[in-house]
Amino acid sequence: MxxxxxxxxxxxxxxxxxxxxxxxxxxxxxxxxxxxxxxxxxxxxxxxxxxxxxVAPSSHDNDLLTDRIDVVSPDILGIPQPVPIYRARRNGEPVAAILHTVAPDGYHGPIGLLVAIAYDGSLIGVQVVRHQETPGLGDQFENRRRDWIENFRGRSLADPPQQRWSVRKDGGDFDSFTGATLTPRAIVKATRRALEYYGARRDQIFATSSGASP
The missing domain is CATH 1.20.5 (Single alpha-helices involved in coiled-coils or other helix-helix interfaces)
Known part of the structure; x- marks a missing residue:
């Protein structure tokens, strides 16, 4: 008890x-x-x-991570999700914009890209930051073999002309990888779309307050 x-x-x-x-x-x-x-x-x-x-730190004097906006433009960028844009400035003047976009139609799924565009609309460079491609395909744009993706540097919608921003198999000016077309096609298309968005919205991109959506 x-x-x-x-x-x-x-x-x-x-x-x-x-x-x-x-x-x-x-x-x-x-x-x-x-x-x-x-x-x-x-x-x-x-x-x-x-x-x-x-974008070399010496080319700008602002904090890219805080000088950022998010945009949604499925009609131009080809994806429904927000795309962050980091803006580089020097003495308050625009230097470049870096779009963190996605090529949705890679061979094994979406490919994350950073597309850096100078104020005048020319490409500073393109970097793949996320992908699920096989190692053989990934070699073409990862750090150890960057020849293919380095070909974007200095290009614009005028070089080549906009209608030739595609792989050679589709009548464009860009090479494919040996034995592969889907991955380079996806990257070229997403890069072209980033350039098109920048060309259509450049003033809005740099005028919009950080954290807002133009």
């Missing part, structure tokens, strides 16, 4: 268990918050490195 002491100890035990559960939940929350913050810092550093590789 339970004693009076046993009866009194049950609420105390329950209170201890509840206190332990609350403390444990608080610890988990702190750990989750710290982990989230670390992941976000790593993500920001990762993006910063890639932006710096395209």
């Amino acid at each position: 339970a004693t009076r002491a046993d009866s009194l100890s049950r609420p105390a035990s329950a209170a201890i268990l509840i206190a332990c559960a609350v403390a444990f939940a608080a610890v988990l929350s702190l750990v989750a918050g710290a982990t989230h913050d670390r992941i976000e810092r790593n993500r920001q550093a990762w993006i910063q490195q890639r932006l710096d590789a395209l």
Whole structure:
């Protein structure tokens, strides 16, 4: 038979268990918050490195990560999701825009791209930042073999003419990879679309307040 002491100890035990559960939940929350913050810092550093590789830090004096807008233009960019645009300025004057866009029709799925465009509309460079292509295809545009993607540097909608912004198999001016057409076709198309969007919205891109959508 339970004693009076046993009866009194049950609420105390329950209170201890509840206190332990609350403390444990608080610890988990702190750990989750710290982990989230670390992941976000790593993500920001990762993006910063890639932006710096395209647009030299010496060419601008603003913070690209904070001087950013998000745009939605499925009719021009060909994708429904928002596209971040990082803006480079020097003494307040526009220098370049970097569109973080997507080629949705890669061979093995979407291909994430950074397309850096100088103020005059010429390409500073293109960088693939995410893909699911096979290693053989990825070699064509990753750091260890960049000859193909470096061919975009200095190009514009006037060089080649806009109607020839496609791979040679489709009547354009850009080479395909050996034995592959879908991946280069997707990258060329997404790059052309980024140039088209920039050409149509340049003034809006640089006039819109950071964090807003033009």
